[in-house]
Amino acid sequence: MDTVTSIAVLSVLPDILHDLIFDYTLRTVALGAAVIGIVAGALGAFAVLRRQSLVGDAMSHAALPGIGIAYLVTGRKENLVLLTGAAIAGWLATLAVLGIVRRSRVKFDSALGLMLSVFFGFGLMVLTYIQRRPDASQAGLDKFLFGQAATLVQGEVRNMAIAGGLALAVLLFLWKSFKLISFDMDFASSIGYPVRVLDVLLTTLVVVAIVLGLQAVGVVLMSAMIVAPAAAARQWTNRLGVMVLLSAFFGALAGVTGAALSATQRHLPTGPTIVVCVSAIVLISLLLAPNRxxxxxxxxxxxxxxxxxxxxxxxxxxxxxxxxxxxxxx
Amino acid sequence: MSDAQLDIQMIAVVTAAACAIPGTFLVLRRMAMMSDAISHSILLGIVIGFFIVESTTSPVLILFAAAVGLLTVMMVEWLQRTGLVREDAAIGIVFPLLFSIGVILISRFAGNVHLDLDAVLLGELAFASFDRFQVNGWDLGPKGLWVMGTILLLNVALVIVFFKELKLATFDPALAASLGFMPGLVHYGLMSMVSVTTVGAFDAVGSILVVALMIGPPAAAYLLTDDLRKMLVLSVAIGAISAVLGYWMAHWLDASIAGAMATMVGISFLTVLLFAPARGLVAQVLRHKRQKLDFAQTMLAIHVMNHEGTAEMRVENRVDGLDEHLHWDTQFTAQIVDLARRHGIVTESNGVLTVTDNGRQRAQAAMVR
Structure with missing residues (x-):
């Protein structure tokens, strides 16, 4: 962001703070972005530690066909239906990646890149197929590509908070097991933890986090919300608990700041603005974090x-x- | 088939072939996700180039986009070298940022420019045939075909000229470095190839689906051969076949051509994954089953041989009681005895098995091992 914009932002700061509390749209968007940031940040910490940063990228792309197919099957456009479809597709793609790596000599990165692009391409095919059908009133499906935070309404944010809260509750409940499989899978397996089940469960939680963000941030940029807050948080601490909390905080901070910035400046799309904010947090952390x-x-x-x-x-x-x-x- | 259809298919095939060549090396060097990163971040290069030359067709755009592609690679490597972030996280931080800046630039200044975000990301092959390459009024065919054809020829030439260097730097970078082949230079050369190919292809198939064409065919070819040359040829062939089949699927469904091509790449990969002669899943299952039967027959021969000529031979080597002695289920035992007899490993007389010379050799060989 150039200096002119920064100065402009500084001068309107009091207004932004006022609007954050009293303006319905901005408050809703900011709350939504905060929820996304918290959930993605907390779960992303595990993805980054498990060297699965790019799984988030793959999942968010792979969710696309789920949206189209959910619409084709049910004929409905409620977010809950579409996002459930997205979650299933993202989840299937991840299982496919893990399966390919286990059963063949194709490496993790290839399997990930392949599933990401193939699922995305398939999703594109399904969406264009829907668009060109004479009976379709398809408007609203392609917003998932880039996200439209401004269309969030309070009810949706509440649903996101509930789903995200559930995911975080599961994370808290299985904290010890997840910690163990993140740092020493072999040891966990040797003392009888069901590592495969835990692995899939943790992956599923990440899918939930990604799907939460699809509507606001979009398929293409949701991956940053998984990786960046966690990578930033990692610089400040060596303790998992602190890292997860910090990561959630950074995610929320970037979400709210990005939402507020994009609401006050014209032609500043929410998703990309949030990504720029979270990248700034990463840069600051890389430079200034004590010790590292x-x-x-x-x-x-x-x-x-x-x-x-x-x-x-x-x-x-x-x-x-x-x-x-x-x-x-x- | 109309001329336009032929044009589109030719562009698709040439694009798939051009992508498969650098893709092969990405897959072998475990850098597949780098193509994903580059294909996203070149958007920024296209936008910057567009603001400078104010045209979407200028070849300068390709230069800018390729430069941002290289910038992506360098930023990822710099992040990694700090030791603070691992490679996967570094990739996951860099490209969304560059991509976001690109999107923000477009939406801030897009009011008076014609640069369609969807077209860059998703591609629209259907109109590629209308954009002709003309010299002095002579129609030389669609422009996309010329661009991708040039890139394909360039890729082929580079791989032929630097085959030895690429091969060595891919499979043994340490040896390549010690022999003075400069793996770093090869690395950046390859990354330039990936960037230029991605930029060239974004027009036709969209920047995200380039990844499918770069990774899918080589990943499938990787399951079919151990020979780098064969892998390159197979990748190109699989890519080309997927492209043509994808075109017709899109035609049939009236859906996005790029999307259908990526879907076809996935189907090709799945087919190879299942049915590859040695490494396919079906071949694995069959081999596993055959090994199980082989092993069981050897076990039977060992068992019969062990009790041969002892007092309990009549009890232990009876066909009726074998399942209990070997702890196998009855049906499996019957199958193995049957197989072993047919293969001349054991013979039966009065319900008692004796091992043949052939079977004795087999049992002894197994036990020595």
Whole structure:
């Protein structure tokens, strides 16, 4: 974002805060984005730790045919129906990826890329087929491609909160098991945990998180909401509990900020704005997080260099030997 | 078949072939998701290029888009090198950001420009035939065919010229580095190839479905052969067949051509996954079953041989009681005894089995192992 925009944003900040509380549309959108951010952030932490960051990307693309088929089968356009279809399709694609990797020598990345694009292509075929049918009043199906946060209504946000809350409740309930399979699958399996079931269950929860965000953020950008908050949170802590909380917080922060920004500026689509916000959080975390951050590491390296130089100088002085010119050698 | 239909199919086949070549190396180098990242982020390059040259058909767009493709690769690698983020997460952070910036730029300035987001992402092959390449009024065919044909020839030429380097850098980067082949250079060369091919193909099949054409056919070919040359040829063939079948499926359903082509790629992969001669799932099941029967026959021979000439031979080697002695179910035992007799591993007299010389050899070989 350029400086002009930033200044403009700063000057309207009080208005934004006012609208966040009193403006129906903005409040709804911001709440919705917050719910998406919290749920995707919390569950994304597990995806990132399990090196499955891109599974979110694959799932959100793969959900597309589910939307079309749900419409074809039921003839209804309620979000609940369409999103259930999306969830089933995303879930099937993920199972297909895991199955292909287990049963053939095709590697994880290939299986993921293949299922992502094939499901998406199939979804595209189904949606265009629906659009060209004479009887179809298909309007509203393609909003899932890029998301239309502005169309959210309070009831939908409530449903999202309920579904997301359920997913988080399951996460909390099985916390210990999920923690174990995320860090040491083999050990979990050896002490008798049903790792396959847990694996599929955790994946299913991620699908729920993605489907929640489809309407507001869209298929293409939902993957960022899974990966970015978690990658940012990872920089600040080594504890899983803290990471999940931070990740949820970052997700919500990016969601609300992005929604507010896009509501106050014209022609600033919500989904992409949220992604830019969450990327900014990642950048800040990479640079500034204590211990791991790049700036921090740079200072630490400098301090070590200084210390070494001082020690050597002291040693030289003590032995009265020739001084080693470290500055020139290094 | 009309001229337009022929044109579209030719563009589709050439695009599929051009994508399959760099795709083969992506699959082998486990970098399939990089094509997904590049295919998303080149949107930004197209938008920037469009703002500068103010045309959607200029070849300059391809340069800008390819540059952003390379930028994606470099950003992902930089993130990885910091050691703070793993590769998969790095990819998942970089491309949504570049893509988002592209979308924001389009929607902020799209009021007075003609750049259709859907067309970039989803492609529309159906109109490709109308955009002709003309020189001095001579009609030389659809422009898309020329663009993709050039890229295909370029890809083929590069792979032929640098075959050794690509092969070595793909299968043994450490050796390639020690021999002075500069795997880093090969890597960026390949990534440039992926970027340029993706940009060229986005017009025809849309940027997201390029991924299907890049990954699907090579993944299927990977199940069919261990030879890099054969894998390249098979990838091109599978891609081309999927493209043509996809076209006709779209024609029949009156649906998106690109979508149908991607679906066909999926069906081709599924077919290969099931029926590949050595690695297919059906072949695996059959082999497993045959091994089970073979093993059981050997076990039978060992059992009969062990009790041969001992006091309990008449009890242990009786066909009736074998199921209990071997802990097999009755039906399976009968099947194995039958098979073993037909293969000349054991013979039966008065309901008692004796092992043949053939069976004895087999049993001994198995036990030594």
């Amino acid at each position: 951050g790049l700036v921090w590491a740079w200072f630490a390296r400098r301090r070590k260099g200084e210390e070494l130089r001082r020690t050597l100088a002291a040693a030289d002085a003590a032995h009265g030997g020739p001084r080693i010119l470290i500055e020139e050698n290094s």
